[in-house]
Amino acid sequence: MRLQRPGPVAVVLALLVGVFLLLPLLAVVPISFTPGRLLTLPKGSLSLTHYRTLFENPDWLTSILLSARIALFTSVIATGLATSFALGIWMLQPRFSQLLVGFVLLPMIVPPVVSAMTLYFLLTGMSQVSHAIGFDSVIGVTLAHVVMTVPFAVVMVLVALAQVDRRIDLAARGMGAGVVQRIVHVILPNIGFGVATAALLVFVLSWEEIGVTLFITSVDAITLPRLMWMGLRDNVDPAVAAISVVLIVVTTLILLARMALQRRPDFEEE
């Protein structure tokens, strides 16, 4: 029970910031229904032209499918690596595990442009071996996305593991369960929600990744954000408004579904 609720000044300030945060998202909606070729508010008549473009223009369709494929691969690989790593850390827990965690979180903390340059170096190097795995290839982009998203998955799984009661695992061990049995039958079922959240998070992060993708693609691997970037940089293409609205709606739905599934966080009960 809070005895000191925030005063009117604080509430008004927070409200203003809240409006500031939502405004640019809401602004996209009316613009997306404009009949014109320019970024304007619709005057009088509404039109679905730009939504139709998303389905009819092969560029949009191709990049949407490519992004979905890359995000799916990235999600599976990054979540797998992260879960394995977090389980190992959880079972290991000596002093140097902190160092290891710090190391794998680096891509999250290092400025994205530095990571972009680093991955550019890696992928142009790999291109010397084969074009299929290097710069501007699906495998290359997936590889880069795994690097960039895996720290977020590690954090998610570690947080989930921190809530597991170690005594359950000790009991299983006491009854003679091997490492594999303990992981499959005891630990994984307990962190299922955390692992699923990690997979979803990685999917979303990869799906919208642009900072690094810009550096490592040119003409072959045009992901959806890359195509949006091209539509924004030169002259603004209103089809970007349509895809933005679709993305906002889908993201909001996923978030709401996740909120509904999640057990309420503990601070709620305070």
Added chain:
Amino acid sequence: MRPRSAFRPALALTAPLVLFLAFAYALPFLGVALWSVTLPEPGVGQYERLVSDPLVLSVFLRTFRICFLVTLIAVACAYAVTYVWVRGTRLQRRLIEICIFVPFWISLLTRAFGWLALLSNRGIVNSWLQALGLIDAPLALVRNEPSVIAGMVHVLIPFAVLPLASAMRTVDERVLLAARGMGASRLRIFWSVFFPMTLPGVIGATLIVFVFSLGFFVTPAILGGGRSIMVAELVYLRMFQSPDWGLGAAISVALVVLVAALMGLLARFARLGLMGSGR
């Protein structure tokens, strides 16, 4: 008990990711560092440019100025929303959660586009102002520094909320009650009691936001429209428009050193879980 028996399997579980990142991230970074002293010719020429080339210097100065302002504004805004999020009624908390977390999950590009939709010449603000007859010609609200700052603040507020929230949650309610019992006004309680107690969170949020703002690329590039170029965009331009890989690499190394120093500060000042930023 077989305490040792778990060691080897645990190591085997940990190894794949560590090895993967060692090969796909740590080694290539060393390659970039190598570029910075070998391209276009061996030597520390690129680092000399960092501190002497007027263009590079002006971009660094602009980046620091923008990041400083962005950090100040973002942390202040985040403080207000977090205060109400942590201490407000259930309804207030829900509303704030939506305001913070929905934009948080939406891509940088979509959000930058949102600002364009709002502020561009034919955008919503200009259309409304013209319809109301307040202005004749559209105002140039975008492709300038203030719009870059607005866009970056928009992205960074949620990153400041999490460290602030963890600091505010640890404040003991009874201390505030005691202050009130002694007759302190609301403002006095806030400034003399509550705010100082959350200072570690403020420092943590400030450093995190500043570090994140330094590497920003997409938002400034779109909202700045190539006019107020920041460090990250300079790297991009040097990589792809005027092949100048050595300079790009040197800037990258400088950024990493800077960020490492700031993170060191963070570790000293606030022992808060940066990792809890769990986006």
